[in-house]
Each structure stands twice: as structure tokens, then as C-alpha cells.
């Protein structure tokens with residue numbers, strides 16, 4: 001099958017003030033795959049993830065050079081940032097539902113985009129909750145505050161909220177690090193299911209997780225992308241000694 005590139009990143013440098021957090025990163029991210037970013041704490045994984053929907057723009061003194069394209073369009077000058085974020089949704093480490101009902105959480109994005117009809121919103125909410133594999137657990141209590149749910153359910157509500165605006169890409173920044181093992185497996189199964197429709201990019205501290213669910217893995221160290229390849233290759237026969245040392249637990 002011909003590979004389809006969703007994101008193409010070329011020579012990306014990112015500075016927080018004087019500090020260079022990303023150094024000449026080059027990477028292609030394929031459509032309908034899960035790409036995992038691994039590497040020790042502080043190596044730039046989250047920073048890199050945030051460059052893909054321009055979340056770093058919100059931080060003062062950030063300077064970015066290089067190119068990032070989404071379907072061949074430069075996201076830093078050819079796409080409106082609001083439009084970009086509706087195409088590239090994000091789920092964070094700690095579940096962060098808004099302090100409102102389950103229904104209103106999921107309907108939030110569509111309402112911001114101007115959808116007002118109740119029937120239409122009802123359909124979007126149901127479809128998004130189903131796609132996030134949490135519908136059966138919440139369908140009888142959509143008016144309840146989302147904060148009353150378990151952490152794992154809250155995270156799936158956040159995924160439903162991201163899906164409700166029909167993005168093409170889902171960025172996940174350590175989406176299971178605050179969850180118990182059962183909720184973690186649910187999110188992993190969900191990601192595997194969602195990649196049929198979406199492109200998923202995930203930061204994870206958990207190497208077993210990267211090995212279990214991702215198609216490609218990219219290993220970062222001190223702001224450099226050391227290597228990226230098929231996940232089975234990275235975990236069985238990496239090219240770089242530093243990748244091998246990291247995945248075999250020699251540092252971390």
C-alpha cells in the first residue's frame with residue numbers, strides 16, 4: 001500500500017528563550033498509523049508534539065524555525081490556527097473535562113463551531129461517545145457532571161470531546177499516565193481502533209505501551225530525534241546505540 005504522509009517535519013528547531021529544546025528534527029508521520037514518541041524526561045517529546053498543533057504559540061519567548069506541513073500545507077503560515085486545531089485535536093496527560101455535564105463537554109466544540117440544533121448536537125454527542133468507547137457507561141447520565149466520573153471515564157470523555165469536531169489527527173500527551181491498568185488498556189484498545197479513521201501521535205513514558213500499540217516509534221534525546229522507524233525494528237534492532245541503551249533500560 002502506498003504510504004500517505006500526514007505530517008512532514010523538516011529541520012525543526014525550537015527555542016524557549018536561549019534554551020534550544022528541539023534540534024533539527026526531521027520526521028514523516030503517516031496517515032492512519034499510531035506514532036509514539038519515547039525518550040527520557042525533558043528530551044522534548046511534549047514540546048515536539050505541541051508544535052504539531054501550534055500549542056507552543058501560547059508560550060512566551062518561543063522561537064520556531066523549520067517546516068511543518070499537514071497534507072502538504074505549511075501549518076505555520078498557510079493554515080489558520082483555529083482551523084488547524086480543529087483538524088488536529090489534543091488529549092492531555094491528566095483528564096481535564098470541563099466542570100459541566102458530560103453532554104456539554106462533548107457538545108462544546110461543535111457549539112463553538114456554530115452548531116445549535118438540538119437533534120444535530122444529540123447525534124454528534126452520541127457518535128463521539130461511541131467512538132470513544134464510553135457511551136454504554138454514560139448514556140443514562142449525560143446530564144451528570146463529567147467530574148463525577150472515574151479517571152479512565154473522564155479521559156474517554158476528553159477523547160470524545162476531541163473527536164466531536166471531527167479532527168483528522170489526535171495528539172495524545174501521555175494519555176494513560178494518570179490511569180489504572182484497566183483504564184490504560186481501554187485507552188490503548190481505543191487508540192488502536194481509532195487509527196482506522198484518524199492519525200494518532202502519542203507521547204508515552206511507557207515503553208511497553210509504545211511497543212504494544214504503535215506502528216512507528218521515534219526516540220528523542222536532549223532535543224534531538226535520534227532515530228525513528230517501525231516499532232518492531234526500534235525495539236528489536238535499533239540502528240543507534242543510544243536507542244538500544246534506552247530501550248534496554250540502561251538509562252532513563
Ligand SMILES: Nc1ncnc2c1ncn2[C@@H]1O[C@H](COP(=O)(O)OP(=O)(O)OP(=O)(O)O)[C@@H](O)[C@H]1O
Pocket residue numbers: 016019021039040041042043044045046047048059205
Ligand atoms: N514553557 C517552557 N519554558 C521553558 N522551558 C521549557 C518549557 N517547556 C519545556 N521546557 C524545557 O524544554 C525541555 C523539553 O521539555 P518537554 O516537556 O518537551 O520534555 P518531555 O520529553 O516531554 O519531558 P517529560 O517526559 O518529562 O514530559 C526541558 O528541558 C524543559 O525544561
